[in-house]
Amino acid sequence: KNKTLTVLGLGDMGSALTRSWLAAGYTVTVWNRSPRRAPVGAAVAATVAEAVGANTLVVVCLLDDASVRATLDGVDLTGRDIVNLTTSTPAEARALAEWITARGGNFLDGGIMAVPSMIGAPDSGAYVFYSGSARLHETHAEALAVPAGVTYVGTDAGFAALYDIALLSAMWGMFAGATHAFALIGGEDISPVEFAPLMVAYQQAMAGYAFGTAAQLASGDYTQDVESNLAMMATTNDTLRRTALEQRVSPELLEPFMTLMERRVAEGGGKESTTGVVDLLRR
């Protein structure tokens, strides 16, 4: 089997991807908009067309959706297997899939769940969500497994981006909570370095709460196996607000979630857990 591919984009991520394929013995042709130092061993193409023409498998890792279109516009994509590892929205990925296939190319989208230093590092936990062409995912399984783990989530080209951004959104929530917690202890004689392990352990212990939410969403019974009901939690909101006030910390990171919890209680969801808030958001 010929171990050869093209990578468009030599930013931090594109470079890390390229290095991982070179280290695995692949012949890699690269292209970048502006001159950048290419990873040692890569063949630098002078134009996008030359880079795309060099190999069937073309991996794209540029800044955003607009830069992908700007780069591939006018280039002959006939018979090319385009794997897009540029972060985008689900709708952007679906539209790009149509745009690429209309130009004779095949399309697989990917969402990278890692930072560059984790790419090509065994046991780093890095993986990529893929969705779109099942044939591409199968044909290039070996090459795709080089930089990171492969998690294929279906033929809908938008799903990789959706899974990616859903997980990022969950992470934002975690970051927001940690940010508020550090602000609360900030004015006191408490070492953030000593506090951090307590917070991390607690967040890890509570992370499994999502399994309960998932089971309730699946069954439609939001009162199933509720350990801490929403009415109780909403009462705790007041203590969170007054503590923020006492510590001279803005509650603005917590306020939107607390307000939604209270609205759900007001609408009769007091015996549920937080699952009903999902419905409030989807209205």
Ligand code: NDP
């Ligand atoms: P960088 O900012 O390091 O690199 C951006 C790349 O996009 C460069 O190659 C740049 O070219 C190119 N580019 C920007 N605008 C255009 C344009 N209009 N036309 C052509 N090329 C363009 O970003 P990363 O490499 O870190 O990220 C690349 C993708 O990977 C992004 O979508 C990002 O979300 C995703 N990703 C990154 C992660 C990370 O931790 N870095 C983690 C997970 C996903 P030039 O050198 O000419 O400016």
